[in-house]
Amino acid sequence: MDVKTFCLAVLSLGAATGYEIKKACEEGCFRHFYAAGFGSIYPALAVLCRDGLASVVTEAQEGRPTRKVYRITQKGRLALADSLLGTPTPDRVRSDFLFIAFFAHLVPPRHLDTLIRDYRTRIATQLTELEARRAEARAPGEAFTLGYGIAVYRAMLEYLDQSGPILIGEILRQGLSPLRDGDPPVSGEAAQ
Amino acid sequence: MDVKTFCLAVLSLGAATGYEIKKACEEGCFRHFYAAGFGSIYPALAVLCRDGLASVVTEAQEGRPTRKVYRITQKGRLALADSLLGTPTPDRVRSDFLFIAFFAHLVPPRHLDTLIRDYRTRIATQLTELEARRAEARAPGEAFTLGYGIAVYRAMLEYLDQSGPILIGEILRQGLSPLRDGDPPVSGEAAQ
């Protein structure tokens, strides 16, 4: 799902400005499975209007910058319904944390400990926010989606609390993997 | 973590070809938190060599295409250790499935049902594969990382089984949201 479709979808819930759409994905209920910046939202909104899938009204405000309120059009609703019918691409997850954790044996235990703690905090925060949102969920899909995130984050926390200390313990026991002096000795069978 | 660092990290586990690195991220133990294609791996490997972080040996094979086996260098190990010390960027998740599910009220219930079933199948498959891998985990970080994925996938399955049918039930009860004839009537309070 590209940013254009995302914007269209958000607009289907009601009129909004680019700024509000951005907030929807960084604080709102899309946070845990979608992200987009101004640099992609504003151009996407422009294209949506150009293609007749959305319309704009510029609203002057006193004491605040002028805002451009976008609304989805009938053509836009049809286009959205159509996009929603397509086969979804597989989920993409990019986790620096897991990447570093995989190579825990190359990281000082102190650092690893901080890493896990910070990560745990981040997850816990997200979880709290999702839980707060769930009460106000309007559409059934919104509640489903929030519940999904909550279930996943809970599982993460549980796992971190259980296995984080174990990992650190193992790393402490083994000591830091020494940086070998040359190229790795053997061939083959590496990444497999 | 860019592809360069990823390749370097995989090479730190042993020598490998570009093809093998690709497999490592689409079938191997990185699958659930990293992805990269040939188009980015091969150039990355070239840069790694150019910068002296890896070395290459071309190996001719009978009955198979010639392969280029890459090995991490000492300089590469230092660079990797350094990269691992940096602050990880927050996890990024992009889920078409959740996106569509959010707008379940715009999707025919039949389609929604298929969608959830297919998604469930995909998750279940991934889970099975991760569980199989865990037995062979070598580094402590690998086991930790696999366990993390397993915990998350299990939570997903559980949630899908519990809440999937409920969602479909709600959609069936409400009927498809009709495509309104004009622009949405109200302003403001949309995306929030």
Add this chain to the structure above:
DNA sequence: CTGCCCATGTAATCCGTTACATGATTAA
């Protein structure tokens, strides 16, 4: 005999992030 596995790479293109540019209001 079709299609997948092995194996490498390049080129074009697209998409998105980041940085830049601007500026008033308000809460801490």
Add this chain to the structure above:
DNA sequence: TTAATCATGTAACGGATTACATGGGCAG
């Protein structure tokens, strides 16, 4: 007075996907 919120946009850059190009071996 410092930072954050509100609010819009462009330009440059970078990274990554996709398509293209090639080709033998092997299993169904």
